[in-house]
Amino acid sequence: MIKRLLQEVKEYKTASILTPIFMIGEVIFETLIPFIMGLIINNGINGNNGKGDTNYIVMMGVIMFVFALLGLIAGMGGGITGAKASTGFAKNLREAMFRNIQTFSFANIDKFSTSGLVTRMTTDVTNVQNAYQMILRMCIRAPFSMICAMAMAFYISPRIATIYLIAVIILGIILVFIMLNANKYFKQVFRKYDDLNESVQENVSAIRVVKAYVREEYETDKFHKASNNVYNMFVKAETIISYNSPVMQITVYTCILLISWVGAHMIVNANPTLDTGELTSLLAYCMNILMSLMMLSMVFVMVTMSAASAKRIVEVLDEKSSITNPQNPIFEIKDGSVKFDNVNFKYKENGKNYVLKDINLDIKSGETIGIIGGTGSAKTSLVNLICRLYDVNKGKVLVGGKDVREYDLDTLRNEVSVVLQKNVLFSGTILDNLRWGDENATEQECIAACKLACADEFIEKFPEKYNTYIEQGGTNVSGGQKQRICIARALLKKPKILILDDSTSAVDTATDAKIRKAFAQEIPNTTKFIIAQRISSIESADKIIVMENGEINGFGTHEELLKNNEIYKDVYESQTEGSGDFDENGGEQ
The missing domain is CATH 3.40.50.300 (P-loop containing nucleotide triphosphate hydrolases)
Structure with a gap:
């Protein structure tokens, strides 16, 4: 399925490749900034026997500013190329579906309802477009940011970094459980969209008959029923996904408390194994790691929603006409017998x-x-x-x-x-x-x-x-x-x-x-x-x-x-x- 969809990236391959590169660049610069902040605290503010070193602070501040600026440029570049790649991909998907539909025989068309094809070319393609952009940007940025932040945390203090590792494992298990349960509802919800679109299409195309027989109330009730079905399915799916946010928040705040408590003990011990600047960097990396997990959870939500849509799109793309040309067709008809x-x-x-x-x-x-x-x-x-x-x-x-x-x-x-x-x-x-x-x-x-x-x-x-x-x-x-x-x-x-x-x-x-x-x-x-x-x-x-x-x-x-x-x-x-x-x-x- 994924291989078939990626065939429609076509002329947007360059933008699709550049987006992850920009994202990696943004992550590298963002990862270096907390490290420089720690150096400023340790060597600039607390350096020179506690008197501070203004020149060092200014120099490192300028470097931090440059890194921040380069990270911003990389982020903007990723946003532009990601938008171009995802919208172009969506355009190609719609065109490919429409071209294939034109080749369908009546027998093929009988397999898909008109409303179903409309849903596939609108709602389903939009879901895949959003998921593709998230994959190009967040799915590359979040894991890479988490790995870089984790590596820097272990470099500064392996003991505290272990807290991050345990948190990541726990969160990962919870997220997988949430996604698996939500996915079954997302698979059903788009079939309900077909019913909704069918109700609208039928009503609009037959509006004269509806009004002639004064059936507006009946049609409204029918639409309300279809709309409620979509609503109920989304509520079930979104209710499960809503657990994602509180779990993330509990994990973030627990990590901050544990790092602050363990870090403080490591600083005030008779033989300190951590200093203030390093603790500051570790807290920043804590937020980096856990925010990366938050981004990944958003990607999982989007990918889960789009998986059902992607399958429905591929069904249309892979459908072969039951009526095709022979290998050596005849191009002339002798008469009308x-x-x-x-x-x-x-x-x-x-x-x-x-x-x-x-x-x-x-x-x-x-x-x-x-x-x-x-x-x-x-x-x-x-x-x-x-x-x-x-x-x-x-x-x-x-x-x-x-x-x-x-x-x-x-x-x-x-x-x-x-x-x-x-x-x-x-x-x-x-x-x-x-x-x-x-x-x-x-x-x-x-x-x-x-x-x-x-x-x-x-x-x-x-x-x-x-x-x-x-x-x-x-x-x-x-x-x-x-x-x-x-x-x-x-x-x-x-x-x-x-x-x-x-x-x-x-x-x-x-x-x-x-x-x-x-x-x-x-x-x-x-x-x-x-x-x-x-x-x-x-x-x-x-x-x-x-x-x-x-x-x-x-x-x-x-x-x-x-x-x-x-x-x-x-x-x-x-x-x-x-x-x-x-x-x-x-x-x-």
């Missing part, structure tokens, strides 16, 4: 039931194929296999006479253009959104695609026309307008296969008919799959697929299905009588 050869598919490898069962279809290039079926009949699942949004479990899907798994992914998805069931527009102008289909498309090409999708009818009425700004999620355009922009965006790719997944459901029947007529006249060589609930949207298709429970119940022309397929006939009759829906529940799969 599609063949399903005994296809069986389920979303999870360990799932019991197949979503699609024994699918066999042979569709020629340029044909228009309608797909109709009840809710949950796997219409969307069927077309998702064409562009490898998922891979089949058994059998194979062929496009242009080749198994889709043999193609380069970008090539395949550029030639198979999909207008998904859930239409998404991004913040930016209409032109910006259209150029998702082809980033190099000219304005004239965008206008031509919009005419084909009957989107120019309303775009031309906007004051800014194609430069009209679309709000995030397309909230300032209607559902039908959004659908037509999405269709135009897909057409800009000039695909060999076009899939419309119930993409004209919000469009009136007259406009729907215009779009279908334009498709027949302007893109006759493009294979078109049209998923619809209205039979009027697909009755002119070359062939129509009737889906039921993941199987093909019927396949033929409108006239053939009216004669031979009871499901299709019932739907047609119900819709011509005015019902208009495929089934009572509505919706899509």
